[in-house]
Amino acid sequence: MASVVELKNVSKMIKGRKIIDSLSFNVEEGEVFGFLGPNGAGKTTTIRMIVGLINMSDGDIYICGSSIKKEFEKAVQHVGAIVENPEMYKFLSGYDNLVHYARMTKGVSKAKIKEVVELVGLTDRIQDKVKTYSLGMRQRLGLAQCLLHDPKVLILDEPTNGLDPAGIREIRDHLRMLARDRGMAVIVSSHLLSEMEMMCDRIGIIQQGKLVDVQLVKDFVSNTEKLYEVELDRIDEALSAVSEYMPGLKVSKSATGLEIPVKKEQIPELVKLLVSKEFSIYGIREVSKTLEDRFLEVTNEKGES
Amino acid sequence: MLQLLQNEWMKTWKRTATHIMVVLLLLSVIAIAAITKYQENGLSVPDNENWRQGLEMENKDFQKQLDEGTVSPDSIEYMRTQIAINEYRLEHDISTNVDYSAWDFVSDSSELISFAGLFTIIIAAGIVANEFTWGTVKLLLIRPIGRAKILLSKYISVLLFGVFLILILFGFALLLGAILFGFPDSSNPYLNYHDGTVTEQSMLIHLLITYGLNSINLLMITTMAFMISSVFRNSSLAVGISIFLMFMGGSVTYMLSTKFEWAKYILFANTDLTQYLDGAPLMKGMTLTFSIVMLCVYFIIFHLLAFFVFKKRDVAA
Numbered sequence: 001m002a003s004v005v006e007l008k009n010v011s012k013m014i015k016g017r018k019i020i021d022s023l024s025f026n027v028e029e030g031e032v033f034g035f036l037g038p039n040g041a042g043k044t045t046t047i048r049m050i051v052g053l054i055n056m057s058d059g060d061i062y063i064c065g066s067s068i069k070k071e072f073e074k075a076v077q078h079v080g081a082i083v084e085n086p087e088m089y090k091f092l093s094g095y096d097n098l099v100h101y102a103r104m105t106k107g108v109s110k111a112k113i114k115e116v117v118e119l120v121g122l123t124d125r126i127q128d129k130v131k132t133y134s135l136g137m138r139q140r141l142g143l144a145q146c147l148l149h150d151p152k153v154l155i156l157d158e159p160t161n162g163l164d165p166a167g168i169r170e171i172r173d174h175l176r177m178l179a180r181d182r183g184m185a186v187i188v189s190s191h192l193l194s195e196m197e198m199m200c201d202r203i204g205i206i207q208q209g210k211l212v213d214v215q216l217v218k219d220f221v222s223n224t225e226k227l228y229e230v231e232l233d234r235i236d237e238a239l240s241a242v243s244e245y246m247p248g249l250k251v252s253k254s255a256t257g258l259e260i261p262v263k264k265e266q267i268p269e270l271v272k273l274l275v276s277k278e279f280s281i282y283g284i285r286e287v288s289k290t291l292e293d294r295f296l297e298v299t300n301e302k303g304e305s
Numbered sequence: 306m307l308q309l310l311q312n313e314w315m316k317t318w319k320r321t322a323t324h325i326m327v328v329l330l331l332l333s334v335i336a337i338a339a340i341t342k343y344q345e346n347g348l349s350v351p352d353n354e355n356w357r358q359g360l361e362m363e364n365k366d367f368q369k370q371l372d373e374g375t376v377s378p379d380s381i382e383y384m385r386t387q388i389a390i391n392e393y394r395l396e397h398d399i400s401t402n403v404d405y406s407a408w409d410f411v412s413d414s415s416e417l418i419s420f421a422g423l424f425t426i427i428i429a430a431g432i433v434a435n436e437f438t439w440g441t442v443k444l445l446l447i448r449p450i451g452r453a454k455i456l457l458s459k460y461i462s463v464l465l466f467g468v469f470l471i472l473i474l475f476g477f478a479l480l481l482g483a484i485l486f487g488f489p490d491s492s493n494p495y496l497n498y499h500d501g502t503v504t505e506q507s508m509l510i511h512l513l514i515t516y517g518l519n520s521i522n523l524l525m526i527t528t529m530a531f532m533i534s535s536v537f538r539n540s541s542l543a544v545g546i547s548i549f550l551m552f553m554g555g556s557v558t559y560m561l562s563t564k565f566e567w568a569k570y571i572l573f574a575n576t577d578l579t580q581y582l583d584g585a586p587l588m589k590g591m592t593l594t595f596s597i598v599m600l601c602v603y604f605i606i607f608h609l610l611a612f613f614v615f616k617k618r619d620v621a622a
Contacts, residue, residue, distance in 0.1 A: 045621075048619075048620065048621070051447045052446070052447065053443060053446055053447065053619070053620040053621075054619040054620065054621060055617070055619060072449075072451065073449040073450065073451060074449070076447055076448070076449050077449035079447060081444075081447055082444075083443040083444075083447075084440070084443070085440065086444075087439055087440030087441050087443065087444070088441065088444075089316060089319075089439065089441060090439075091319055091320050091321075092315070092316070092319050096315065096319065099315075100312050100315065100316070101444065101448070103308035103309070103311060103312055104308070104309070104312070104445075104448035104449075104450055105448060105449060106449075145444065
């Protein structure tokens, strides 16, 4: 797989303060890369540097091998982006907006506009003025605008901000499809972790302008040991029984039972033990660690060290 | 480039505000026409057989005042001009008995150029700043087109808009004038006095020159508004400053020019090039070349500022 976007030691100073501190990462063809961080960590600044809206103080960014600093026009022609909200000309129709952007890139035909409009499902409303659109429709128009010139990289800053669940799902499906079927590299930024978990292949965590961690979502979320919640009665007694039988385990109490980190093979053993001590078991279920837990873990670890 | 201009043109004309501007401009021409038509009796010259004697009397009167040496320097120039023109009329038998015609109306309507200028300033002030206010600048600047080119296309489309308004003004005034007042039977030339000699000029050319020279003021202020718009990203500020200077700049400069030598370097001392065509310049020592050089200097400074800031700007908001 080829790297489509490469960041090399990118830094940004604003008034003597380092907003972004030597950031480096690559994004590959056909992958959805999540850019995760709390508010004010520098996500938007980084994205603006990738598309050349903000100059970087140090380092360089390459898109398909062209430097955004030195060969802006060549580099940026591979990029389609929505930076923050998809702001369009409200007094123009959706179609005129697309024509406007189509004129700014070479070789976008009328047929292409039509195709993109169909793809995002705006065919019925495309001749209406944008001021009559809902936020979801504007978001879709924004997506259409990015796709006009068949970019190799799609960059979306907080694409699901302010959308309802249906809209979020729609955007997610679109992105997945674009990455899978067209081999686009997609960069998404968000502070909504659950979102990222469903959308991305890989995520980079940024905190205070530094890249803290880059991991595959799969690895990031799943650990070899899983956490199981066992719902039972006489919780305190059960806690001491389990701790006695399986020393070294970090057993903890939850509202309705115990949370026990064990491997799958150990579960029958655990159940036998509990049954033999005549605890009533109402249920056992896996508590998968969410990205959120991991995110907090990672950011806390790095923050402390 | 052409496509960028097309874009700007579309963005300008798909807004209701722009249509209102054109309508207002046309309405104001109609208003002037209506008032003029209403007062036409007062304006039309009675068929005076004795126009020659009238002019001779006027000249004698002026000459007497000049000889007495009691008149102010401004009036001296005016009287000299009048005498020369009157003599020319007598010599070439050009009667003063001319009815108010379409040409006069077009000439009167040239006052409305500042009105058209006002609208052009509003457009110039908004064309960059609005992109920032709307947030659309983010999508505009991530196209494979350099920032300088985008800014240039915006500036050119402002100029086109200004030219378009003035053409509308000129054309509509001519049309309305032709309908209401008609053209004179014999084409009456405009008499131009320059350096002691009087020359004849076709009325149409004279009017085109008047409109053209008046537009220079407009061009400079529009450029300034465009610069402010691009540097401060604030259209109200650009409109405010430009319109203030457009109406006050001239008089403030005039006041300064009576006291300070350096006033001649102020932009507004140089924008009115008609001062060299007939009449005296604002201050001694100012020449047409001087003014043109000054205008160019200001023009270049405005553009350097606008382009430099626009190119370097971090689009953060």
